Amino acid sequence: MLGFLGSRLLQSLLVLLAASFITFTLVFLLPADPARMVAGPSASVQTVTSIRHEMGLDRPFLGQYGAYLGRLVQGDLGRSYKQNTPVSTLLASRIGPTLQLMLGAIALELLIGLPLGIWAALSRGRWPDTVVMGLAFLGAAAPQFWLALSLVYLLAYRFNLFPLGGYGGLSHLFLPALTLGIGGAGWYARMMRSQLLEVLSQDYIRTARAKGQTARGVLIGHALRNATLPIATMIGLDIGTFMGGVVVVESVFGWPGLGRLVWDAIRVIDIPIIVGVVIFSAFVITLSNLLADFVQPLIDPRVRYR
Amino acid sequence: MNRYLMVGITLALSTFTLAQAAPTRGGSVTVSYKDDVTTLDPAVGYDIQNWGIEKMVFDGLLDYEVGTTKLTPRLATAMPKVSSDGKTYTFTLRPGVKFHNGREVVASDVVYSLTRVLDPKTKSPGQSFYTSIAGAQAFVDGKAKTVSGLKAVGKYGVTVALEAPNAAFLNIMAMNFAFVVPKEAVAAANGDFGHKPLGTGPFKLTSWPSGQQLVFERNPSYYLPSLPYLDKVTIKVGLDPSVAFLSLTRGEVDILGDGIPPAQFLQVVKDPKYKASIFSQTTVNTSYMSLNTGVGPLKDLRVRQAINMAINKTKVLRIINGRGALAKGYLPPLMPGYDASEVGYKYDPAAAKALLAKAGFAGGFDTVLYTTSTDPNPRIAQSLQQDLAAVGIRASIKSQAQSTVTEAAGTKNTAPLVWSGGMAWTQDFPDPSDFFWPILSCKSAVQGGYNWPFYCDKALDARAARADQLVAPAQQVARLKEYASIFAALNKQAPWVPIYHEVRYMMKSERLVADSSLLNDPIHNIDYERLSVSK
Numbered sequence: 001m002l003g004f005l006g007s008r009l010l011q012s013l014l015v016l017l018a019a020s021f022i023t024f025t026l027v028f029l030l031p032a033d034p035a036r037m038v039a040g041p042s043a044s045v046q047t048v049t050s051i052r053h054e055m056g057l058d059r060p061f062l063g064q065y066g067a068y069l070g071r072l073v074q075g076d077l078g079r080s081y082k083q084n085t086p087v088s089t090l091l092a093s094r095i096g097p098t099l100q101l102m103l104g105a106i107a108l109e110l111l112i113g114l115p116l117g118i119w120a121a122l123s124r125g126r127w128p129d130t131v132v133m134g135l136a137f138l139g140a141a142a143p144q145f146w147l148a149l150s151l152v153y154l155l156a157y158r159f160n161l162f163p164l165g166g167y168g169g170l171s172h173l174f175l176p177a178l179t180l181g182i183g184g185a186g187w188y189a190r191m192m193r194s195q196l197l198e199v200l201s202q203d204y205i206r207t208a209r210a211k212g213q214t215a216r217g218v219l220i221g222h223a224l225r226n227a228t229l230p231i232a233t234m235i236g237l238d239i240g241t242f243m244g245g246v247v248v249v250e251s252v253f254g255w256p257g258l259g260r261l262v263w264d265a266i267r268v269i270d271i272p273i274i275v276g277v278v279i280f281s282a283f284v285i286t287l288s289n290l291l292a293d294f295v296q297p298l299i300d301p302r303v304r305y306r
Numbered sequence: 307m308n309r310y311l312m313v314g315i316t317l318a319l320s321t322f323t324l325a326q327a328a329p330t331r332g333g334s335v336t337v338s339y340k341d342d343v344t345t346l347d348p349a350v351g352y353d354i355q356n357w358g359i360e361k362m363v364f365d366g367l368l369d370y371e372v373g374t375t376k377l378t379p380r381l382a383t384a385m386p387k388v389s390s391d392g393k394t395y396t397f398t399l400r401p402g403v404k405f406h407n408g409r410e411v412v413a414s415d416v417v418y419s420l421t422r423v424l425d426p427k428t429k430s431p432g433q434s435f436y437t438s439i440a441g442a443q444a445f446v447d448g449k450a451k452t453v454s455g456l457k458a459v460g461k462y463g464v465t466v467a468l469e470a471p472n473a474a475f476l477n478i479m480a481m482n483f484a485f486v487v488p489k490e491a492v493a494a495a496n497g498d499f500g501h502k503p504l505g506t507g508p509f510k511l512t513s514w515p516s517g518q519q520l521v522f523e524r525n526p527s528y529y530l531p532s533l534p535y536l537d538k539v540t541i542k543v544g545l546d547p548s549v550a551f552l553s554l555t556r557g558e559v560d561i562l563g564d565g566i567p568p569a570q571f572l573q574v575v576k577d578p579k580y581k582a583s584i585f586s587q588t589t590v591n592t593s594y595m596s597l598n599t600g601v602g603p604l605k606d607l608r609v610r611q612a613i614n615m616a617i618n619k620t621k622v623l624r625i626i627n628g629r630g631a632l633a634k635g636y637l638p639p640l641m642p643g644y645d646a647s648e649v650g651y652k653y654d655p656a657a658a659k660a661l662l663a664k665a666g667f668a669g670g671f672d673t674v675l676y677t678t679s680t681d682p683n684p685r686i687a688q689s690l691q692q693d694l695a696a697v698g699i700r701a702s703i704k705s706q707a708q709s710t711v712t713e714a715a716g717t718k719n720t721a722p723l724v725w726s727g728g729m730a731w732t733q734d735f736p737d738p739s740d741f742f743w744p745i746l747s748c749k750s751a752v753q754g755g756y757n758w759p760f761y762c763d764k765a766l767d768a769r770a771a772r773a774d775q776l777v778a779p780a781q782q783v784a785r786l787k788e789y790a791s792i793f794a795a796l797n798k799q800a801p802w803v804p805i806y807h808e809v810r811y812m813m814k815s816e817r818l819v820a821d822s823s824l825l826n827d828p829i830h831n832i833d834y835e836r837l838s839v840s841k
Contacts, residue, residue: 251340
């Protein structure tokens with residue numbers, strides 16, 4: 001167990017190191033000058049040169065990366081080029097909203113997706129199956145931008161049920177979470193349906209039926225528990241995706257999440273923010289994978305720590 | 307007197323007095339922006355959005371009269387005295403003006419604020435505007451601890467000595483970079499003054515949760531007792547422009563900071579319901595295609611002139627829904643020195659073809675047109691490409707991120723044609739020298755600069771330098787005439803194809819009381835301190 005933990009932690013560290021290196025290299029290779037982006041068009045070339053020097057951008061790549069790593073080890077993610085605010089402060093201010101949106105989105109995905117998937121599986125081949133699968137396809141295929149604006153127009157503007165974007169309480173959270181939830185629910189419904197169908201054709205289900213258990217008993221007692229295993233994995237993946245920020249939805253609703261932070265940073269090549277967000281997301285993903293590795297044996301005793 | 311006439315006059319007079327009545331004090335407004343505000347440090351922030359917002363928190367020695375480009379004193383008691391050689395300016399501060407922390411503004415604060423802009427550690431984009439101050443370059447280079455040309459005289463006097471006379475210097479002193487900041491607040495912010503701004507301005511920043519909104523409240527002890535009119539201004543950031551538009555129609559937002567979103571533009575402008583809420587104004591900027599004078603056939607003046615005749619600017623204006631004024635010359639109409647009689651080049655593909663043939667390119671040639679990849683710029687580039695193809699010039703389009711285009715355009719012999727869209731030249735201050743030195747002079751024809759045609763005419767540089775020495779008020783007419791003539795000469799040399807001057811459309815809520823001069827201010831875009839709401 002301890003050996004397993006140690007090796008997984010080491011792996012996670014290596015992943016973080018690799019993520020920082022790759023991001024740093026990619027941004028470094030961009031044929032664009034961050035100093036010019038900070039200075040703006042009106043600054044003279046001398047001013048740009050001076051700013052480049054102050055930002056340490058005139059040093060060779062390894063020197064810059066080394067210095068960055070040196071500070072990173074001390075927990076310092078540097079300061080934003082454009083805003084001059086410590087990146088850790090900016091990240092911290094965005095984690096709460098990002099977490100809220102992630103939880104809201106996953107909750108709605110499951111609430112919408114799982115019952116629909118179960119319904120479709122139980123009525124396989126009949127009209128509910130066709131309708132649900134059609135909706136699932138549409139939900140997963142609808143462009144987020146369009147979906148978000150449609151929901152705003154309909155539910156917030158026309159029927160005045162929710163605020164028109166912005167950040168605040170649950171009422172502000174609902175529409176952005178629903179936008180993400182509808183897209184994700186499509187995937188969950190399909191996954192739930194196919195898993196359940198597979199499980200329902202297993203021998204032990206036939207046995208359970210043969211011994212006279214009710215349809216409900218079979219479903220809840222035997223089938224669902226086994227069918228939800230891959231769903232847990234999917235949730236783990238979703239956590240990673242949503243914690244990295246969801247640019248489109250955040251931009252439509254004015255949600256102050258990590259996605260908008262990094263998107264704004266990319267446009268002005270604000271390297272410390274970009275690398276900071278990537279490292280943070282990589283950290284969350286490795287962490288959630290690590291957690292999944294520990295949780296899985298609890299759900300499924302057949303899986304052992306290796 | 308006719309009775310009806312009497313009634314008419316009385317009515318007219320009463321509406322006149324109503325219109326002239328002092329704006330209502332109190333109330334609050336909400337302004338929406340798509341992008342986050344990056345910084346409110348006046349030494350650092352330099353974009354259309356934060357330029358106006360910074361002015362809520364800070365003041366400079368000089369300002370402009372509402373809606374105009376005419377200078378007026380602000381923190382200074384009067385316009386400065388200028389020495390006879392035109393090199394030394396003496397300002398006198400208003401006594402008793404206090405920073406938001408309660409301390410009085412004194413002369414050394416002005417010296418500190420200007421020195422801070424020059425200090426390389428501040429990383430100010432405005433640094434080079436102030437290197438004309440005596441001793442500034444030595445300070446920038448680390449050869450001096452202070453700037454010898456900046457001196458506090460007594461408690462309220464400040465003298466600024468220049469290396470050479472510069473007619474645009476007072477405009478430079480009216481830029482946000484020269485706003486007065488208190489040293490102790492900068493130190494206390496520990497590098498994050500941009501998010502903890504503290505000045506003398508009509509409003510104080512009271513809260514700023516990152517990525518959400520900025521809240522400003524009235525500075526109750528503001529030294530101009532009539533300002534500001536509002537109690538509170540909230541700047542919401544991050545909202546999609548279309549959602550912001552819906553919010554405005556519902557009364558939750560009072561000004562669309564980014565203007566009317568393109569998706570709703572035609573619908574809104576044609577709707578009589580919104581007529582009283584929309585204000586348009588030609589901005590002081592020029593969108594152009596640059597013709598690199600160092601590359602292949604473009605070295606030939608005749609080819610550049612032919613391209614100027616080949617471009618159908620009206621077609622480009624249609625692509626942007628008519629949100630532009632056709633450009634005949636380089637200077638925008640509101641820029642001093644603009645010459646209304648400039649005719650420029652007429653759209654004439656046949657003449658363009660003939661001129662190309664004369665230059666030895668009857669069969670045309672291959673070239674590359676750079677553009678940024680954000681809509682509508684690629685579509686505009688395609689229109690330019692078609693016009694060029696019609697006269698035999700085969701241009702392939704390179705559509706890239708803005709920073710990449712800037713880099714290529716600022717590198718010698720790299721980008722033959724560049725469509726400036728999204729990076730159109732906009733005034734730093736209302737003086738024609740600002741459309742010459744940073745973009746069309748020999749000084750700016752360097753790596754990483756914004757002289758994308760790499761055009762250099764030493765004679766024009768010399769003429770502009772001489773014009774900038776004309777400091778006395780009596781010489782201003784002659785100076786502007788000289789600049790008009792310089793830009794006429796440039797137009798003949800054709801390093802650009804000037805295409806249009808952007809027209810900005812602003813939209814406000816019904817309850818907000820503001821006219822075009824407050825929403826389309828030529829310097830600060832939105833004049834927050836003079837906005838008010840109807841009761």
